[in-house]
Amino acid sequence: MENHTLYSYRRCPYAMRARMALFMARIPCTVHDIDFKNKPEEMLKASPKGTVPVLILEDGTVIEESLDIIYWALQQNDPDGWLMAQGYEGLIAENDEMFKAALDRYKYPNRFPDEDCANAREQGLVFLQKLNDKLAAHAFLLNDQKGIADICIFPFIRQFANVDREWYEALDLKPLQNWLNTNLKSDLFQHIIKKYQETPYCLI
Ligand SMILES: N[C@@H](CCC(=O)N[C@@H](CS)C(=O)NCC(=O)O)C(=O)O
Numbered sequence: 001m002e003n004h005t006l007y008s009y010r011r012c013p014y015a016m017r018a019r020m021a022l023f024m025a026r027i028p029c030t031v032h033d034i035d036f037k038n039k040p041e042e043m044l045k046a047s048p049k050g051t052v053p054v055l056i057l058e059d060g061t062v063i064e065e066s067l068d069i070i071y072w073a074l075q076q077n078d079p080d081g082w083l084m085a086q087g088y089e090g091l092i093a094e095n096d097e098m099f100k101a102a103l104d105r106y107k108y109p110n111r112f113p114d115e116d117c118a119n120a121r122e123q124g125l126v127f128l129q130k131l132n133d134k135l136a137a138h139a140f141l142l143n144d145q146k147g148i149a150d151i152c153i154f155p156f157i158r159q160f161a162n163v164d165r166e167w168y169e170a171l172d173l174k175p176l177q178n179w180l181n182t183n184l185k186s187d188l189f190q191h192i193i194k195k196y197q198e199t200p201y202c203l204i
Pocket of ligand 1: 009011012013014015036050051052053064065066067
Protein backbone atom coordinates (compact mmCIF):
# COMPACT_ATOMS: atom_id res chain seq x y z
CA MET A 1 0.00 0.00 0.00
CA GLU A 2 1.13 3.52 -0.76
CA ASN A 3 1.70 6.13 1.88
CA HIS A 4 -0.57 8.92 0.68
CA THR A 5 -4.04 8.15 2.04
CA LEU A 6 -7.30 9.20 0.41
CA TYR A 7 -10.59 8.97 2.31
CA SER A 8 -13.23 8.65 -0.34
CA TYR A 9 -16.71 7.48 -1.20
CA ARG A 10 -17.30 5.74 -4.49
CA ARG A 11 -20.44 7.66 -5.54
CA CYS A 12 -19.55 11.11 -4.16
CA PRO A 13 -19.01 13.53 -7.06
CA TYR A 14 -16.36 15.49 -5.14
CA ALA A 15 -14.47 12.28 -4.38
CA MET A 16 -14.84 11.16 -8.00
CA ARG A 17 -13.18 14.29 -9.33
CA ALA A 18 -10.36 14.02 -6.78
CA ARG A 19 -9.76 10.37 -7.77
CA MET A 20 -9.73 11.34 -11.46
CA ALA A 21 -7.08 14.03 -10.87
CA LEU A 22 -4.96 11.73 -8.68
CA PHE A 23 -5.16 9.00 -11.31
CA MET A 24 -4.40 11.46 -14.12
CA ALA A 25 -1.35 12.66 -12.20
CA ARG A 26 -0.40 8.99 -11.53
CA ILE A 27 -0.09 9.59 -7.81
CA PRO A 28 -0.20 6.29 -5.99
CA CYS A 29 -2.37 6.39 -2.91
CA THR A 30 -4.23 4.08 -0.61
CA VAL A 31 -7.94 4.72 -0.88
CA HIS A 32 -10.29 4.11 2.02
CA ASP A 33 -13.88 3.90 0.83
CA ILE A 34 -15.70 5.14 3.93
CA ASP A 35 -19.04 4.37 5.47
CA PHE A 36 -20.79 7.70 6.20
CA LYS A 37 -22.49 6.19 9.23
CA ASN A 38 -19.20 5.07 10.70
CA LYS A 39 -16.51 7.53 9.63
CA PRO A 40 -12.97 6.43 10.42
CA GLU A 41 -11.52 8.06 13.53
CA GLU A 42 -8.21 8.79 11.76
CA MET A 43 -10.10 10.71 9.08
CA LEU A 44 -12.04 12.79 11.61
CA LYS A 45 -8.89 13.47 13.59
CA ALA A 46 -7.20 14.82 10.46
CA SER A 47 -10.30 16.62 9.15
CA PRO A 48 -13.04 17.16 11.75
CA LYS A 49 -15.51 18.57 9.17
CA GLY A 50 -16.15 14.96 8.17
CA THR A 51 -16.57 15.29 4.40
CA VAL A 52 -14.82 13.32 1.69
CA PRO A 53 -12.50 13.50 -0.12
CA VAL A 54 -9.65 14.00 2.34
CA LEU A 55 -6.06 13.40 1.26
CA ILE A 56 -3.37 12.86 3.87
CA LEU A 57 0.10 13.07 2.42
CA GLU A 58 2.99 10.88 3.49
CA ASP A 59 4.40 13.84 5.49
CA GLY A 60 1.12 14.30 7.37
CA THR A 61 -0.18 17.31 5.41
CA VAL A 62 -3.98 17.23 5.23
CA ILE A 63 -5.80 18.42 2.09
CA GLU A 64 -9.51 18.41 2.78
CA GLU A 65 -11.23 20.08 -0.19
CA SER A 66 -11.64 18.29 -3.50
CA LEU A 67 -10.41 21.27 -5.54
CA ASP A 68 -7.30 21.60 -3.37
CA ILE A 69 -6.59 17.88 -3.88
CA ILE A 70 -6.99 18.34 -7.64
CA TYR A 71 -4.68 21.37 -7.73
CA TRP A 72 -2.09 19.60 -5.56
CA ALA A 73 -2.19 16.46 -7.74
CA LEU A 74 -1.85 18.40 -11.00
CA GLN A 75 0.96 20.52 -9.57
CA GLN A 76 2.88 17.27 -9.07
CA ASN A 77 2.19 16.02 -12.58
CA ASP A 78 -0.10 17.52 -15.20
CA PRO A 79 0.46 15.41 -18.34
CA ASP A 80 -2.20 17.15 -20.45
CA GLY A 81 -1.60 20.67 -19.15
CA TRP A 82 -5.00 20.98 -17.46
CA LEU A 83 -3.83 23.79 -15.18
CA MET A 84 -2.72 25.85 -18.18
CA ALA A 85 -6.30 26.26 -19.40
CA GLN A 86 -7.97 29.64 -19.07
CA GLY A 87 -11.30 30.40 -17.51
CA TYR A 88 -12.21 27.25 -15.62
CA GLU A 89 -12.44 28.71 -12.11
CA GLY A 90 -15.68 30.64 -12.68
CA LEU A 91 -17.47 27.71 -14.29
CA ILE A 92 -16.42 25.31 -11.53
CA ALA A 93 -17.52 27.82 -8.88
CA GLU A 94 -20.90 28.16 -10.59
CA ASN A 95 -21.24 24.38 -10.55
CA ASP A 96 -20.19 24.04 -6.92
CA GLU A 97 -22.38 26.87 -5.68
CA MET A 98 -25.53 27.53 -7.74
CA PHE A 99 -25.85 24.25 -9.58
CA LYS A 100 -25.06 22.06 -6.56
CA ALA A 101 -27.69 23.95 -4.54
CA ALA A 102 -30.28 23.28 -7.27
CA LEU A 103 -29.20 19.63 -7.58
CA ASP A 104 -29.61 18.99 -3.85
CA ARG A 105 -33.06 20.62 -3.81
CA TYR A 106 -34.15 18.66 -6.89
CA LYS A 107 -32.74 15.34 -5.66
CA TYR A 108 -33.50 15.59 -1.96
CA PRO A 109 -36.39 18.07 -1.48
CA ASN A 110 -37.23 16.57 1.93
CA ARG A 111 -33.86 17.75 3.25
CA PHE A 112 -35.19 21.32 2.79
CA PRO A 113 -38.55 21.28 4.56
CA ASP A 114 -38.63 25.07 4.91
CA GLU A 115 -38.05 25.74 1.23
CA ASP A 116 -40.13 25.43 -1.88
CA CYS A 117 -38.04 23.13 -4.08
CA ALA A 118 -40.51 23.02 -6.98
CA ASN A 119 -38.27 25.20 -9.19
CA ALA A 120 -35.02 23.40 -8.45
CA ARG A 121 -35.05 21.34 -11.63
CA GLU A 122 -35.66 24.45 -13.75
CA GLN A 123 -32.85 26.27 -11.95
CA GLY A 124 -30.48 23.38 -12.67
CA LEU A 125 -31.61 23.34 -16.27
CA VAL A 126 -30.31 26.90 -16.74
CA PHE A 127 -26.78 25.63 -16.00
CA LEU A 128 -27.28 22.59 -18.27
CA GLN A 129 -28.26 24.98 -21.07
CA LYS A 130 -25.20 27.14 -20.44
CA LEU A 131 -22.94 24.07 -20.67
CA ASN A 132 -24.80 22.89 -23.76
CA ASP A 133 -24.08 26.21 -25.51
CA LYS A 134 -20.37 25.77 -24.82
CA LEU A 135 -20.45 22.15 -25.95
CA ALA A 136 -22.17 23.11 -29.19
CA ALA A 137 -19.02 25.12 -30.00
CA HIS A 138 -16.36 22.59 -28.88
CA ALA A 139 -16.25 18.96 -27.71
CA PHE A 140 -15.34 19.77 -24.10
CA LEU A 141 -16.21 22.67 -21.84
CA LEU A 142 -13.23 24.92 -22.47
CA ASN A 143 -12.02 23.70 -25.86
CA ASP A 144 -11.66 20.47 -27.85
CA GLN A 145 -9.64 18.69 -25.16
CA LYS A 146 -10.92 17.21 -21.94
CA GLY A 147 -9.74 19.31 -19.04
CA ILE A 148 -10.14 20.31 -15.45
CA ALA A 149 -13.58 21.91 -15.92
CA ASP A 150 -14.96 18.71 -17.44
CA ILE A 151 -13.76 16.38 -14.70
CA CYS A 152 -14.87 18.78 -11.97
CA ILE A 153 -18.38 19.26 -13.36
CA PHE A 154 -19.57 16.10 -15.11
CA PRO A 155 -19.95 13.99 -11.91
CA PHE A 156 -22.61 16.51 -10.79
CA ILE A 157 -24.38 16.49 -14.17
CA ARG A 158 -24.41 12.69 -13.93
CA GLN A 159 -26.27 12.92 -10.63
CA PHE A 160 -28.71 15.48 -11.99
CA ALA A 161 -29.37 13.33 -15.09
CA ASN A 162 -30.00 10.24 -12.97
CA VAL A 163 -32.76 11.79 -10.85
CA ASP A 164 -35.24 11.39 -13.71
CA ARG A 165 -33.54 9.74 -16.62
CA GLU A 166 -36.56 9.91 -18.91
CA TRP A 167 -36.96 13.68 -18.45
CA TYR A 168 -33.20 14.20 -18.99
CA GLU A 169 -33.06 12.04 -22.13
CA ALA A 170 -35.98 13.97 -23.64
CA LEU A 171 -34.20 17.34 -23.32
CA ASP A 172 -33.08 18.99 -26.53
CA LEU A 173 -29.47 19.22 -25.32
CA LYS A 174 -27.62 16.80 -27.58
CA PRO A 175 -24.11 18.28 -27.19
CA LEU A 176 -24.43 18.08 -23.40
CA GLN A 177 -25.84 14.54 -23.49
CA ASN A 178 -23.03 13.38 -25.82
CA TRP A 179 -20.42 15.05 -23.60
CA LEU A 180 -21.77 13.33 -20.49
CA ASN A 181 -21.77 9.95 -22.26
CA THR A 182 -18.23 10.46 -23.51
CA ASN A 183 -17.02 11.29 -20.01
CA LEU A 184 -18.87 8.35 -18.45
CA LYS A 185 -17.42 5.93 -20.98
CA SER A 186 -13.88 7.29 -20.70
CA ASP A 187 -11.11 5.03 -19.39
CA LEU A 188 -10.43 7.65 -16.73
CA PHE A 189 -13.93 7.50 -15.28
CA GLN A 190 -14.26 3.74 -15.72
CA HIS A 191 -11.08 3.30 -13.74
CA ILE A 192 -12.06 5.46 -10.79
CA ILE A 193 -15.63 4.15 -10.54
CA LYS A 194 -14.62 0.48 -10.40
CA LYS A 195 -16.02 -1.43 -7.45
CA TYR A 196 -13.38 -2.90 -5.21
CA GLN A 197 -14.21 -5.86 -3.01
CA GLU A 198 -11.86 -4.64 -0.33
CA THR A 199 -11.09 -1.29 1.21
CA PRO A 200 -8.48 0.12 1.37
CA TYR A 201 -7.34 -0.32 -2.21
CA CYS A 202 -4.61 1.15 -4.42
CA LEU A 203 -5.91 3.64 -6.97
CA ILE A 204 -3.00 3.02 -9.36
N1 LIG B 1 -16.47 21.18 -0.46
C1 LIG B 1 -16.22 19.79 -0.23
C2 LIG B 1 -17.53 19.03 -0.28
C3 LIG B 1 -17.40 17.53 -0.04
C4 LIG B 1 -18.73 16.87 0.33
O1 LIG B 1 -19.72 17.57 0.61
N2 LIG B 1 -18.77 15.55 0.35
C5 LIG B 1 -19.95 14.85 0.82
C6 LIG B 1 -20.24 13.59 0.02
S1 LIG B 1 -20.67 13.89 -1.65
C7 LIG B 1 -19.71 14.37 2.25
O2 LIG B 1 -18.64 13.90 2.55
N3 LIG B 1 -20.71 14.49 3.12
C8 LIG B 1 -20.56 14.06 4.49
C9 LIG B 1 -21.76 13.37 5.03
O3 LIG B 1 -22.73 13.19 4.29
O4 LIG B 1 -21.73 12.97 6.20
C10 LIG B 1 -15.20 19.29 -1.26
O5 LIG B 1 -15.15 19.86 -2.35
O6 LIG B 1 -14.42 18.37 -0.96
